[in-house]
Amino acid sequence: MTLLLSRSELERLLDVDSVIRVVERGFADYSAGKVQMPVRSAVRVSDPPGTLLLMPCAMTESRALGTKLVSVYLQNPSRGLPVIGALYVLSDYETGFPIAVMDAGYMTGLRTAAASAVATRYLAREDARTLGIFGTGVQGEFHALAIPAVRAVERILVWGSSPEKARAFADTMQGRVKAQVEAGESIEAVAGADIVVTGTTASQPLFPGGLLAPGAHVNNVGSHSPTAREMDTDAVVRSTVVVDSCHEAAWAESATCWIPIDEGAITREHVRAELGEIVNGGKAGRRGADELTLFKSNGLAFQDAVTAQLAFERARAEGIGTDFSFGCAAGSSASVAGQAAGKNVAPRAPRQIAGAYGMLACTDRVRRAMNAAIAAPIRLTSTSPNASREMPPPLRGESRCSRLLPRMRQGPSGAGRRRTPARTPRQRRPRRRASLERTGRRKGRHYRVRHSRIDDGWIDRALTQIGGGHE
Numbered sequence: 001m002t003l004l005l006s007r008s009e010l011e012r013l014l015d016v017d018s019v020i021r022v023v024e025r026g027f028a029d030y031s032a033g034k035v036q037m038p039v040r041s042a043v044r045v046s047d048p049p050g051t052l053l054l055m056p057c058a059m060t061e062s063r064a065l066g067t068k069l070v071s072v073y074l075q076n077p078s079r080g081l082p083v084i085g086a087l088y089v090l091s092d093y094e095t096g097f098p099i100a101v102m103d104a105g106y107m108t109g110l111r112t113a114a115a116s117a118v119a120t121r122y123l124a125r126e127d128a129r130t131l132g133i134f135g136t137g138v139q140g141e142f143h144a145l146a147i148p149a150v151r152a153v154e155r156i157l158v159w160g161s162s163p164e165k166a167r168a169f170a171d172t173m174q175g176r177v178k179a180q181v182e183a184g185e186s187i188e189a190v191a192g193a194d195i196v197v198t199g200t201t202a203s204q205p206l207f208p209g210g211l212l213a214p215g216a217h218v219n220n221v222g223s224h225s226p227t228a229r230e231m232d233t234d235a236v237v238r239s240t241v242v243v244d245s246c247h248e249a250a251w252a253e254s255a256t257c258w259i260p261i262d263e264g265a266i267t268r269e270h271v272r273a274e275l276g277e278i279v280n281g282g283k284a285g286r287r288g289a290d291e292l293t294l295f296k297s298n299g300l301a302f303q304d305a306v307t308a309q310l311a312f313e314r315a316r317a318e319g320i321g322t323d324f325s326f327g328c329a330a331g332s333s334a335s336v337a338g339q340a341a342g343k344n345v346a347p348r349a350p351r352q353i354a355g356a357y358g359m360l361a362c363t364d365r366v367r368r369a370m371n372a373a374i375a376a377p378i379r380l381t382s383t384s385p386n387a388s389r390e391m392p393p394p395l396r397g398e399s400r401c402s403r404l405l406p407r408m409r410q411g412p413s414g415a416g417r418r419r420t421p422a423r424t425p426r427q428r429r430p431r432r433r434a435s436l437e438r439t440g441r442r443k444g445r446h447y448r449v450r451h452s453r454i455d456d457g458w459i460d461r462a463l464t465q466i467g468g469g470h471e
Contacts, residue, residue, distance in 0.1 A: 001323040005102035005315055013314045014110060014307065016117075016149050022306040023114040024121075024279060026059070030245070031276025034061040035302045039247075048075060057301035063093040064305040068104050074201065082138070083201070084108065090308045098326070100312045104304065105138075107311070111303040113142035115244065115275075116197065116219035119295035121150040122278050122285040123242060124195050124217035129154045132184065132193030134206050134230070136160035136169040139199025139221055144173050144181065147195060147219075157184040157193055187211070197221060203228035209235025214290045220256055224298045229255040231294070236260045239294035240287075241271045242278065256296050 005013070029035055041054040050073040058065045071085045086104030091097060120128075131153045133140045144156055156179050160166040166183035174181045184190035191211035198206055199221045209232045212218065218239065222230045236256060243254070251258055251268075260266045273283040275295065286293055315321045 001325055002098045003100040003312065003315060003321040004324050005100060005311060005321045007103040007106045009315070009320050010103060010106050010311055013311045013318070013320060014107070016110070016114070016146050018310060019110050019114040019307055020117045020146065020149060022310050023111055023303050024118045025062070026302045026306040027115075027118060027244075027274075027276035028279045029059060029061050029276075030300065030302050031274050031280055031282070035059050037301050040253075040301070048073065050074075055301040055304065057305040058093075059302060059305055062306060062309065064090075064302075064309040065093045065096070066090040066305050066308050068108075068301065068304045070104070070108070084138070088304055088308045090305075090312055100308065100315070100321075101324075102308060102311060104308075107304060107307050108299075109138045109142040110146075111307045112139060112221060112297065112299055113146035114307075115297055115299075115303055116143060116221060116295065117146040117150045118279065119219060119242065119275055119297070120147055120195060120217060122275070123293040123295060124151055125215055125286070125289060126151075128194035128217065130193040130195070131156045131179070132159070132190035132196045133157070133199070134159050134190065134197065135199040135222065136165045137199065140169060140197070141173065143197045143199060143219070143221070144177055147197065148177055148179055151195065153179045153195070155179055156181045157190045158182070159184045159187055159190040192216075195219070198230040200230060202230050205232035205235075206230050208232060209238055212238065212292055214292060216292055217286075218292075218294045220294060220296045223255065224253045226252055226255055226258060229259060231256050233260040233263060233265050236270075236294065237265050239292045241294050241296060242273055242275055242285075243271055243296045244275055244298055244300055246271065246274050253298050254296055 026035075030037070036058040038056060043052040043054075045051065050071060053070040053072070054067065055070065056067040067089050069087045069089075072083060073081075073085075074083055076083050076085075082105065084105060086108050088100075088102050088104040088107060089098050090100040090102070092099045128151050131144070131147050131151075133143055133156065136158060140158065140160075147153060156170075156173070156177065158166045158169050158173075158181065160169060160183075163183060170181045170183050187207050188211055190196075191207045192213045194213070194216055196212065196216060196218045198218070200206065200223070202223060212235055218231070218235070220231050237260065241257065243257070257266075257271060260270075261268065277283045278285045
């Protein structure tokens, strides 16, 4: 089954501090080479103008696998729609089957602000108290929530495309944060804050770089194309620059760095490090109180992957979301059930168990019961003086049931005798009990294997083990 999570459900599941924590660990894994992440693919639409982005990622350490689909249509606000629409598909790392599909608009805004918060933690001064935000949209909102989580911000100044938007933003956010939120009196006051966030769709620099105060830290989040930038060349030259990725594609998407290089104002060596290298301790962050630092964030797929994985784990634990079947053979349920029980269970398709008992897992209720049987160990009751013990794990490509059934069918005479063919349902004799005990000999010991019929009682017992109950 695939879990569907809406925006309102993600708002209940994800909090700022937890997302900052997983994104910080994701930066460390990325710079340590534990992430497989191809270049972001883009499809350009001309009429109407828009972009569709594809961002897949696999994380070998945290075993997160997924893909984000993002659409960017700048004319959407005129239709009453957000500029960015996004959907995330989280897949089971073992099988590749989708285990969750969720709204990614809320998740994208939160993880982007979390990345800036990680950069602020390592690059901003400890005594930073004022936050200047350029932009009154989604990024402005999430950064107003995330940056105070890592620094004791007392005052937030906002600059928007109009004074009315800035005042409306300040009024909305005042009740959501502890700091004083107000519309900036001038662009100089906002740019002169201890921490500055630029989260707009501007294609030209928002302010002269000379307005940045010594010792300030800038999170440059907005425009990420080869021609659009929010920071001018002077701001980049004055700053110690840290990026989220030094990959070649990241350079091509970052006009903030690429244009000063093309102008000859800086070289690539001007970029000190990837943020993950600082998180890992491989390179230094801030070196002095008067140092001006700039973090250029393009947004990376691993940030979505770790955030989606966190949301999925919490949703399963709290019973939030809607289960949905796409009609495919999903072999990931056993893996999820085993991980929830603290076991390393290799996922197996329900059809394996169905074949062993001579039935087809055609309903979701039966499928869940079979997955519970896969996740639980099979125990053999010994008639010898030795105590009961757990059956040894199956060999590669062999299920537990496939090891038991041949011995049960051939009877107590052992492997060297004629094998009794299995009876069809019409040939079977009436049974006086709901279970049948058969005894076989193995290495001088007698084992009794209890084999129950598949019935409602068996299904209910299996569902009870995993807390499923009746549907």
